[in-house]
Amino acid sequence: MNHYAFYLANTLLHAYPDGSLWYPSKRILCVSDLHLGKSERIARRGGILLPPYETRETLWRLEKAVAAIDPAKVICLGDSFDDLDAAKSASDETRTTLARLQTGREWVWIEGNHDPGPLDLGLGLGGSHREEFKSDPLTFRHIAQASAQDVVVGEISGHYHPKAAILGTRHRPCFLLDKARLIMPAFGTYTGGMSARQAVLANLMSTDTLAILTGKYAIPIPLAACTIR
């Protein structure tokens, strides 16, 4: 199998090589940090002008992931849109694709720091908007709670776009997993990343954290063995 199966809070989960998370017993598919409309936002704010295709690209990959597994529920773990303007000005194509994906299943938009407002009602993007989502014993929220000590066991979050590598390989997006929590990689195209060995992530995770690399296969390695960048 190309995915990596593990237990968090005694719950079986699958980390997929495309960066999505599968919760088999509840048939939930979770993706984080889609950052739809990113090139449009960067251009709007005076940065580099990228051809505005990455939204389509991200949605294509999401469609593929959804089609492969047919989930009952999809959770988008925050920063689904690069900002609220990007959500407001989502193209017809984006809206149609989302509507198609939402047909026959539940769809949850968790709010993120980039898209704090409600996406469901006012913006007509379907689904339901939540600050966080609990599915006992798991909690889905955008940003992990402050420190490794007071974490609720079973927290699943995104936000940091972790990446990791071992000596001699290139950095790739990864999941970070310890006994208490899971931090997910960004699913969106062009979303960059933060080295998993950086202090801000190291402070969140315990010392025996696993990095699950994405790519062709989901490959688990001890975070301590990853290169520091």
Next chain:
Amino acid sequence: MEMNTLPPKFEDWFTTKGWSIHPHQVEMLARADAPSLLLIAPTGGGKTLAGFLPTLVELANDAHKGLHTLYVSPLKALAADIKRNLGTPITEMSLPIRVEDRTGDTSYTQKRRQRADPPHILLTTPESLALLISYEDAPKIFAGLRRVIVDEIHALAESKRGDQLMLALSRLQTLAPGLRRVGLSATVEDPDAIAHGMAAHPDPCPILLAHPGPNPDISMLVTTQRPPWSGGGAKYSIPAVLDLVNKHKTTLIFHNTRAQAEIYFHNLWLANDGGLPIGIHHGSLSRDQRAKVEAAMVRGDLRAIVCTGSLDLGIDWGNVDLVIQIGAPKNVKRLIQRIGRANHHYNVPSKAVLVPANRFEVVECVAALEAAKENDLDGDPKGAGPRDVLCQHILIVACSAPFDPTELFNEIRTVGAFSNLSRTAFDNCLDFCATGGYALRAYDQWKRLRELNSKWQLRDPRSAARIRMNLGTIYDIETLKVKFRRSAKSLGEVEEAFAATLTPGDTFLIGGQIVRYEALNQLTVEVSRNKGTTPKVATFFGTKFSTSTQLSQRILRMFQEDHWPDLPDHTSEWLQMQRRVSKLPEAGRILVETFPQNGRENMVVYSFAGINANRTLGLILTQRMEAAGLNPLGFVVTDYALMIWGLTAVTNMEPLFDPDNMRDGLETWLQGNAVMKRSFRMAATIAGLIERNTRGGRKSGRQATFSSDILYDTLAKYDPDHLMLQITYEEAMRGLVDFGRVEELLHRTKGRVDHVTLKRVTPLAAPLFLEPGCIPIFGDGRERLLQDRAAELMAEAGLANL
């Protein structure tokens, strides 16, 4: 016409100097009215004076007002040098002529004044000229222009700078219709090609050949100490080279890369017990430092200068009587031109010594010596005019004034390199300038031109400043300044990729001294002094020259001789050993050796196609190996061979070297390749898609690289026919990738691949293991290794059963 003979005043001057005028100088004067004229003369043949003589004569009567002659040279230093040299006849004959230079180093006030009140003779570079023609007052500045002299045109013709210059000349020709063009060139293999590129098409361009002078005296340095197996340092040669410096007045010590020059200079000083004054000069040093060395050289204070291509061209540095070339010259033409730097006196043979840096270069040097003796010059034919330069030119023209597209098209077609440009190709470039191209038309920033009353003009006149800021076709590898902490003085520059590898405490060489890396502060590398003798980080990167095809063929022919009396013993023994355990490569065939080493299966391909073509061949072979499940992991290339290593041994060579369907899959394979990304970065920068300089300052290389890489990726994915990608592909195929050579090689050697299976590494293959710069293959082999390694790490951490 009386103007075309030497006036008495000039004759008297020549007499008082005790000089006699060279025949080609007389000839240049006699043919001063020719619309275009190309002079080919060896260095030291009074080439520059030959070019300027008609100007001096025409200006002697004080009748001309404003700019008369524009002199363009590839080097800023050359412009300064010419200014000095012209000063002598002008002062001594009291000619009423004002000469000024205008380069990137000229002050802002000086430049402004020059536009309002141009001198009679303006000395400049192609980039400064491009900037000049972008100004609104260009028609006024150039209205009276009579002559343009392009110096060292052979050097310019090899690069896009030449294309940009010729486009600028087409503009000047329109502004000053009577303009006459003169090109000055060193000895080249194909003068007709240069003449074709220089004249206003379809004007003819007659070629004037000066007497080539006596044959140079070239030899190879043979030391008792053996050259090493690989590397470019040539440290072994230091005592012998110091000895040579001692025996000559002034020696130029040429290197192929800046990094090699730095290391050699450092080692020279460590051994320089006699305290000989030796300086260093290369393009990464700060302007101050270069100027200091140049001044010391002119005064005759230096006994030797360690240098690179930055001193390649015809600057007159006084009494150079010996040229030493460290490392194989890679290209016979360049060797001859470098040798020409010794003895700037007509009719005295130049003296040069070649120093091979490693065992294989001994062979290369001997081959180059033979070629130089036979004056067998090499070179690669140049393709059609590059469209990225054309895009930049269109923007430059638009900065100056609104233009009529048909008039501009016709003007551009007068440039030799663009004489076959189709209207469609031109319109595509114009469209790119106007909209940014299909995928990018959503953005306003790239809509830079608009049509108004059937003329094209800048959409926003303020964008002229941005366009001007990003002019030029020299694509420097991104560099960072190196400074001591709390010091304003720059020591020089290092490549950004090199800076990224440094950690505080690392020591490296710059400007001949060892410094300690402290920190990266914005765009500056902060260093401190270090007393050590051995730098920890050996080198920073540099351009690698590719050995010319002709030279490679010569080497292969040498291999087939029974014995090698011209080679030193250590080298001929090495080749004999190779012949015993395996084979020596042959022309018209490809030798392949396979053997296991260090737990990997290695395959060495002796293709002798040059480093760029070998890199491409490596990509093609590894792609085919990946498809065949042979798990290649990476490869390394030199000029003569490439070595691929992987998890599975290769047994069947035929399908790997099949010349058919080479392009299949190569495009997708190349797409993700760093070479393509680099080509794209260059083309997109030249065409104005990527701006390196902004009002807020220069973008850091990493920023720019990141942006250009994602831009490339998106365009490649969604708009693969975008003009920038067409240009990228074209360039990559030709220059960096040298696809033509690979295609030709595989067709020529079809069915003639000799496969030798061995138990261990061979003498000829051994140096490849020491070669830096491995190109990794990110395929299934690497993925499998990663999994294996991850499993090991999990086991080590006691997590194997998780």
